[in-house]
Amino acid sequence: MPSDTPLIEVRNLNLFFGAFHALKDVSLSLHAGELVGLVGDNGAGKTTLIRVLSGLHKPSSGEVYFDGRRVERFHPKLAIEFGMETIQQSVGLCDNLSIARNFYLGREPVKRRFGIPLLDFAKMREASTQVIRSFGLRANVSADDEVEVLSGGERQSIKIGRAVAFRNRVVIMDEPTNHLSVREREHVNDLAKQLRDQGLLVIYITHDIFQVHKLADRVIIMENGTKITDVRKHEMTAEALEQVIRDGGRVVEAEKARAIA
Numbered sequence: 133m134p135s136d137t138p139l140i141e142v143r144n145l146n147l148f149f150g151a152f153h154a155l156k157d158v159s160l161s162l163h164a165g166e167l168v169g170l171v172g173d174n175g176a177g178k179t180t181l182i183r184v185l186s187g188l189h190k191p192s193s194g195e196v197y198f199d200g201r202r203v204e205r206f207h208p209k210l211a212i213e214f215g216m217e218t219i220q221q222s223v224g225l226c227d228n229l230s231i232a233r234n235f236y237l238g239r240e241p242v243k244r245r246f247g248i249p250l251l252d253f254a255k256m257r258e259a260s261t262q263v264i265r266s267f268g269l270r271a272n273v274s275a276d277d278e279v280e281v282l283s284g285g286e287r288q289s290i291k292i293g294r295a296v297a298f299r300n301r302v303v304i305m306d307e308p309t310n311h312l313s314v315r316e317r318e319h320v321n322d323l324a325k326q327l328r329d330q331g332l333l334v335i336y337i338t339h340d341i342f343q344v345h346k347l348a349d350r351v352i353i354m355e356n357g358t359k360i361t362d363v364r365k366h367e368m369t370a371e372a373l374e375q376v377i378r379d380g381g382r383v384v385e386a387e388k389a390r391a392i393a
């Protein structure tokens with residue numbers, strides 16, 4: 133069950149890029165143990181919102197709270213400090229390094245031999261092998277193999293496993309199933325649900341309203357920098373949500389009233 137204090141709370145957030153108003157008075161509360169779908173057309177502001185939460189953009193006005201505490205300073209390390217990992221389709225892994233090395237990219241464990249710091253390969257291999265097995269990678273894949281040998285879905289598994297192993301609390305998946313086969317897509321979506329079931333907050337960004345309606349507990353729709361819909365899944369059908377994206381926010385209130393009646 134989602135907890136009471138929101139893990140992330142955004143209040144009246146505005147962001148301008150020069151004269152362009154990219155985020156318009158956005159407010160939302162997101163809880164641990166929730167799988168939230170963030171949907172909207174190209175240019176709606178989804179990635180920009182995530183970039184603010186990750187500390188990459190400073191809001192023009194409005195507030196962000198992590199765990200009830202106000203974020204005072206937006207800086208690129210904010211996401212790591214708070215335990216937030218963003219998973220994207222095309223970036224995040226180095227093809228020519230082993231799975232084990234990729235697993236620890238940027239946080240390699242070090243051991244000392246005669247005072248000299250050395251990468252702790254045994255530790256990297258052990259932890260990443262565990263993830264490989266628990267996430268159902270092919271049995272003949274080993275942690276020493278280069279990432280090149282992995283399929284798209286398996287690559288996503290490595291990134292998701294990494295997010296879990298480093299005790300993140302928030303995992304943001306930005307179009308994580310682009311270019312994946314149907315089976316791989318299901319696998320990645322299952323992992324998203326597993327993360328939610330382990331108590332993480334999962335923010336799942338996609339254009340596919342039908343996919344996200346099946347998967348998410350809640351759906352947030354953005355349009356032109358504004359949040360136009362924020363509903364629990366059972367409050368609206370996927371068809372109605374699709375209609376919202378087509379017509380803008382106008383039908384939302386009517387639909388909600390009908391669902392409750």
Ligand SMILES: Nc1ncnc2c1ncn2[C@@H]1O[C@H](COP(=O)(O)OP(=O)(O)OP(=O)(O)O)[C@@H](O)[C@H]1O
Nearest residue numbers: 149152154172173174175176177178179180181339
């Ligand atoms: N650094 C920037 N400088 C100026 N404008 C920007 C910048 N980043 C994004 N924008 C603009 O802000 C708007 C929102 O972009 P954003 O990338 O957040 O959309 P999105 O919802 O993620 O779209 P998509 O589904 O295509 O990924 C777009 O009009 C985009 O051109």
Ligand SMILES: [Mg+2]
Nearest residue numbers: 178179180306
């Ligand atoms: Mg985007």
